Amino acid sequence: MAPQPVIRSKQAEKTINGNQTQVVCTEFSNYIFIVLTQYGKIGTLVSITPDTRSGDISVPMYTSKVLLGKDEPLTHVYAKNVATFVSQESGNRPILLGLSLKDNSAETMKTVKDMIKSCQVW
Amino acid sequence: MAPQPVIRSKQAEKTINGNQTQVVCTEFSNYIFIVLTQYGKIGTLVSITPDTRSGDISVPMYTSKVLLGKDEPLTHVYAKNVATFVSQESGNRPILLGLSLKDNSAETMKTVKDMIKSCQVW
Numbered sequence A, B: 001m002a003p004q005p006v007i008r009s010k011q012a013e014k015t016i017n018g019n020q021t022q023v024v025c026t027e028f029s030n031y032i033f034i035v036l037t038q039y040g041k042i043g044t045l046v047s048i049t050p051d052t053r054s055g056d057i058s059v060p061m062y063t064s065k066v067l068l069g070k071d072e073p074l075t076h077v078y079a080k081n082v083a084t085f086v087s088q089e090s091g092n093r094p095i096l097l098g099l100s101l102k103d104n105s106a107e108t109m110k111t112v113k114d115m116i117k118s119c120q121v122w
Helices: A073-089 A108-118 B073-089 B108-117
Strands: A009-016 A019-027 A032-037 A044-051 A061-068 A095-098 B009-016 B017-026 B032-037 B046-052 B061-068 B093-101
Touching: A009 A108, A009 B009, A019 A108, A019 B017, A019 B073, A032 A073, A032 A108, A044 A073, A061 B061, A073 A095, A073 A108, B009 B108, B017 B108, B032 B073, B032 B108, B046 B073, B061 B073, B073 B093, B073 B108
Parallel strands: A032 A095, B032 B093
Antiparallel strands: A009 A019, A019 A032, A044 A061, A044 A095, B009 B017, B017 B032, B046 B061, B046 B093
16 A cells, blocks of 8 residues: 555744735645734635746746636745745745735745745645 | 734544545634645635524524635535534634535534534634
8 A cells, every 4th residue: 555645734934024924735645735914814816837847958938727716816926935935945846825815025025935834735 | 912822723534435534723803714625725716604683582594605716606504504613612703714625425424513513713
Protein backbone atom coordinates (compact mmCIF):
# COMPACT_ATOMS: atom_id res chain seq x y z
CA MET A 1 0.00 0.00 0.00
CA ALA A 2 1.28 3.49 -0.81
CA PRO A 3 2.19 5.68 2.16
CA GLN A 4 -0.85 7.31 3.61
CA PRO A 5 -1.30 10.80 2.17
CA VAL A 6 -1.79 13.59 4.63
CA ILE A 7 -3.13 16.99 3.76
CA ARG A 8 -0.64 19.46 5.13
CA SER A 9 -1.89 22.76 6.44
CA LYS A 10 -0.11 25.57 8.27
CA GLN A 11 -1.31 28.82 9.77
CA ALA A 12 0.27 32.10 10.80
CA GLU A 13 -1.10 35.14 12.60
CA LYS A 14 0.32 38.61 12.87
CA THR A 15 -0.85 42.16 13.46
CA ILE A 16 0.06 44.39 10.49
CA ASN A 17 -0.63 48.12 10.87
CA GLY A 18 -3.11 47.31 13.63
CA ASN A 19 -4.96 44.70 11.55
CA GLN A 20 -4.96 41.12 12.74
CA THR A 21 -3.95 39.05 9.78
CA GLN A 22 -4.30 35.31 9.28
CA VAL A 23 -2.64 33.18 6.67
CA VAL A 24 -3.67 29.57 6.07
CA CYS A 25 -1.80 27.42 3.52
CA THR A 26 -3.02 23.93 2.64
CA GLU A 27 -1.43 21.60 0.12
CA PHE A 28 -3.58 19.56 -2.21
CA SER A 29 -2.09 17.55 -5.05
CA ASN A 30 -3.64 19.78 -7.72
CA TYR A 31 -3.77 23.13 -5.92
CA ILE A 32 -2.11 25.02 -3.14
CA PHE A 33 -4.89 26.69 -1.20
CA ILE A 34 -3.96 29.96 0.51
CA VAL A 35 -6.22 32.21 2.52
CA LEU A 36 -5.09 35.75 3.46
CA THR A 37 -7.60 37.40 5.70
CA GLN A 38 -8.05 40.37 8.00
CA TYR A 39 -11.77 39.66 8.40
CA GLY A 40 -11.71 35.91 9.18
CA LYS A 41 -13.39 35.36 5.82
CA ILE A 42 -12.43 33.38 2.75
CA GLY A 43 -13.24 36.57 0.87
CA THR A 44 -12.65 36.83 -2.83
CA LEU A 45 -11.66 33.43 -4.16
CA VAL A 46 -9.23 33.52 -7.07
CA SER A 47 -7.57 30.72 -9.04
CA ILE A 48 -4.11 31.52 -10.40
CA THR A 49 -2.96 29.04 -13.03
CA PRO A 50 0.38 28.99 -14.84
CA ASP A 51 0.14 28.90 -18.62
CA THR A 52 2.80 26.26 -19.17
CA ARG A 53 3.92 25.27 -22.62
CA SER A 54 5.97 22.13 -22.92
CA GLY A 55 9.57 22.83 -23.78
CA ASP A 56 9.27 26.38 -22.54
CA ILE A 57 11.77 26.90 -19.75
CA SER A 58 11.03 30.59 -19.23
CA VAL A 59 8.94 31.86 -16.33
CA PRO A 60 5.30 31.12 -17.14
CA MET A 61 2.55 33.69 -17.46
CA TYR A 62 -0.36 33.35 -15.07
CA THR A 63 -4.08 33.41 -15.65
CA SER A 64 -6.21 34.58 -12.73
CA LYS A 65 -9.92 33.99 -12.43
CA VAL A 66 -12.28 35.23 -9.72
CA LEU A 67 -14.45 32.28 -8.62
CA LEU A 68 -16.31 33.95 -5.75
CA GLY A 69 -16.72 37.61 -4.86
CA LYS A 70 -16.11 40.91 -6.63
CA ASP A 71 -14.16 40.69 -9.87
CA GLU A 72 -12.02 43.84 -9.82
CA PRO A 73 -8.87 44.52 -11.85
CA LEU A 74 -6.82 45.19 -8.69
CA THR A 75 -7.77 41.77 -7.30
CA HIS A 76 -6.07 40.08 -10.25
CA VAL A 77 -2.93 42.19 -9.85
CA TYR A 78 -2.75 41.50 -6.13
CA ALA A 79 -3.53 37.79 -6.50
CA LYS A 80 -0.86 37.27 -9.15
CA ASN A 81 1.68 39.22 -7.12
CA VAL A 82 1.06 37.12 -4.00
CA ALA A 83 0.65 33.73 -5.69
CA THR A 84 3.36 33.76 -8.35
CA PHE A 85 6.28 33.04 -6.04
CA VAL A 86 4.44 30.15 -4.37
CA SER A 87 3.59 28.63 -7.73
CA GLN A 88 7.17 29.00 -8.91
CA GLU A 89 8.59 27.47 -5.74
CA SER A 90 6.18 24.54 -5.96
CA GLY A 91 6.93 23.50 -9.53
CA ASN A 92 4.34 25.74 -11.23
CA ARG A 93 1.37 24.42 -9.33
CA PRO A 94 -1.93 26.30 -9.57
CA ILE A 95 -2.93 28.37 -6.55
CA LEU A 96 -6.37 28.82 -5.07
CA LEU A 97 -6.31 32.08 -3.13
CA GLY A 98 -8.86 33.57 -0.73
CA LEU A 99 -8.27 37.29 -0.24
CA SER A 100 -9.95 39.59 2.26
CA LEU A 101 -7.56 42.30 3.37
CA LYS A 102 -8.45 45.68 4.83
CA ASP A 103 -5.12 47.09 3.81
CA ASN A 104 -3.58 46.46 0.39
CA SER A 105 -0.46 48.56 0.92
CA ALA A 106 2.95 47.45 -0.32
CA GLU A 107 4.12 47.05 3.28
CA THR A 108 1.24 44.70 4.08
CA MET A 109 1.87 42.75 0.91
CA LYS A 110 5.51 42.27 1.86
CA THR A 111 4.64 41.08 5.37
CA VAL A 112 1.91 38.80 4.05
CA LYS A 113 4.38 37.19 1.66
CA ASP A 114 6.76 36.54 4.56
CA MET A 115 3.86 34.97 6.47
CA ILE A 116 3.12 32.71 3.49
CA LYS A 117 6.79 31.67 3.42
CA SER A 118 6.54 30.74 7.11
CA CYS A 119 3.56 28.49 6.22
CA GLN A 120 5.33 26.62 3.47
CA VAL A 121 3.49 23.35 2.76
CA TRP A 122 4.68 22.79 -0.82
CA MET B 1 -8.84 44.71 21.69
CA ALA B 2 -11.16 41.90 20.63
CA PRO B 3 -10.01 38.35 21.29
CA GLN B 4 -7.67 37.17 18.61
CA PRO B 5 -9.55 35.22 15.96
CA VAL B 6 -8.22 31.83 15.04
CA ILE B 7 -9.14 29.91 11.95
CA ARG B 8 -10.17 26.50 13.13
CA SER B 9 -9.40 23.50 10.99
CA LYS B 10 -9.80 19.77 11.61
CA GLN B 11 -8.89 16.73 9.58
CA ALA B 12 -9.93 13.09 9.53
CA GLU B 13 -8.63 10.10 7.59
CA LYS B 14 -10.22 6.73 7.04
CA THR B 15 -10.12 3.88 4.55
CA ILE B 16 -13.56 3.32 3.01
CA ASN B 17 -13.97 0.29 0.73
CA GLY B 18 -10.19 0.26 0.24
CA ASN B 19 -10.01 3.97 -0.64
CA GLN B 20 -8.06 6.28 1.62
CA THR B 21 -10.33 9.17 2.35
CA GLN B 22 -9.45 12.56 3.79
CA VAL B 23 -11.79 15.14 5.19
CA VAL B 24 -10.66 18.68 6.00
CA CYS B 25 -13.06 21.17 7.58
CA THR B 26 -12.06 24.82 8.08
CA GLU B 27 -14.23 27.52 9.56
CA PHE B 28 -14.24 30.99 8.06
CA SER B 29 -16.71 33.63 9.16
CA ASN B 30 -18.56 33.62 5.85
CA TYR B 31 -18.04 30.03 4.70
CA ILE B 32 -17.36 26.60 6.08
CA PHE B 33 -14.77 25.06 3.79
CA ILE B 34 -14.92 21.27 3.49
CA VAL B 35 -12.73 19.06 1.33
CA LEU B 36 -13.65 15.39 0.78
CA THR B 37 -10.98 13.62 -1.18
CA GLN B 38 -9.79 10.17 -2.18
CA TYR B 39 -7.18 11.62 -4.55
CA GLY B 40 -5.54 14.27 -2.32
CA LYS B 41 -7.04 16.90 -4.60
CA ILE B 42 -9.39 19.78 -4.00
CA GLY B 43 -11.33 18.36 -6.94
CA THR B 44 -14.60 19.86 -7.99
CA LEU B 45 -15.21 23.04 -6.00
CA VAL B 46 -18.86 23.73 -5.24
CA SER B 47 -20.51 26.53 -3.27
CA ILE B 48 -23.74 25.58 -1.49
CA THR B 49 -25.72 28.61 -0.32
CA PRO B 50 -28.98 28.62 1.62
CA ASP B 51 -31.74 30.70 0.07
CA THR B 52 -32.88 32.36 3.25
CA ARG B 53 -35.86 34.64 3.32
CA SER B 54 -36.34 36.78 6.38
CA GLY B 55 -39.24 35.64 8.52
CA ASP B 56 -39.16 32.21 6.96
CA ILE B 57 -38.56 29.67 9.70
CA SER B 58 -38.82 26.61 7.47
CA VAL B 59 -35.78 24.67 6.28
CA PRO B 60 -34.14 26.69 3.51
CA MET B 61 -33.61 25.54 -0.06
CA TYR B 62 -30.01 25.41 -1.25
CA THR B 63 -28.38 26.70 -4.39
CA SER B 64 -25.26 24.89 -5.55
CA LYS B 65 -22.77 26.26 -8.04
CA VAL B 66 -19.69 24.57 -9.46
CA LEU B 67 -16.77 27.02 -9.26
CA LEU B 68 -13.98 24.75 -10.48
CA GLY B 69 -14.11 21.44 -12.33
CA LYS B 70 -16.78 19.49 -14.16
CA ASP B 71 -20.32 20.75 -13.76
CA GLU B 72 -22.38 17.55 -13.68
CA PRO B 73 -25.93 17.12 -12.33
CA LEU B 74 -24.82 14.39 -9.91
CA THR B 75 -22.22 16.72 -8.38
CA HIS B 76 -24.98 19.12 -7.32
CA VAL B 77 -27.04 16.30 -5.80
CA TYR B 78 -24.06 14.92 -3.92
CA ALA B 79 -22.83 18.34 -2.77
CA LYS B 80 -26.24 19.34 -1.42
CA ASN B 81 -26.67 16.01 0.31
CA VAL B 82 -23.30 16.30 2.07
CA ALA B 83 -23.41 20.02 2.84
CA THR B 84 -27.00 20.59 3.94
CA PHE B 85 -26.65 19.16 7.44
CA VAL B 86 -23.49 21.19 8.09
CA SER B 87 -25.15 24.37 6.95
CA GLN B 88 -28.21 23.64 9.10
CA GLU B 89 -26.10 22.86 12.17
CA SER B 90 -24.07 26.05 11.70
CA GLY B 91 -26.97 28.50 11.48
CA ASN B 92 -27.48 28.27 7.70
CA ARG B 93 -23.94 29.22 6.76
CA PRO B 94 -22.82 28.77 3.17
CA ILE B 95 -20.52 25.84 2.46
CA LEU B 96 -17.56 25.71 0.10
CA LEU B 97 -17.03 22.06 -0.79
CA GLY B 98 -14.17 20.36 -2.61
CA LEU B 99 -15.18 16.92 -3.87
CA SER B 100 -12.95 14.26 -5.40
CA LEU B 101 -14.21 10.82 -4.51
CA LYS B 102 -13.55 7.58 -6.37
CA ASP B 103 -16.63 6.01 -4.88
CA ASN B 104 -19.97 7.82 -4.64
CA SER B 105 -21.91 4.95 -3.08
CA ALA B 106 -24.47 5.51 -0.33
CA GLU B 107 -22.22 3.67 2.13
CA THR B 108 -19.30 6.00 1.38
CA MET B 109 -21.56 9.02 1.68
CA LYS B 110 -22.73 7.86 5.09
CA THR B 111 -19.18 7.30 6.34
CA VAL B 112 -18.01 10.61 4.89
CA LYS B 113 -20.79 12.42 6.73
CA ASP B 114 -19.68 10.78 9.99
CA MET B 115 -16.12 11.93 9.24
CA ILE B 116 -17.38 15.49 8.70
CA LYS B 117 -19.19 15.31 12.05
CA SER B 118 -15.92 14.28 13.70
CA CYS B 119 -14.28 17.41 12.20
CA GLN B 120 -16.88 19.82 13.52
CA VAL B 121 -15.46 23.34 13.48
CA TRP B 122 -18.74 25.27 13.37
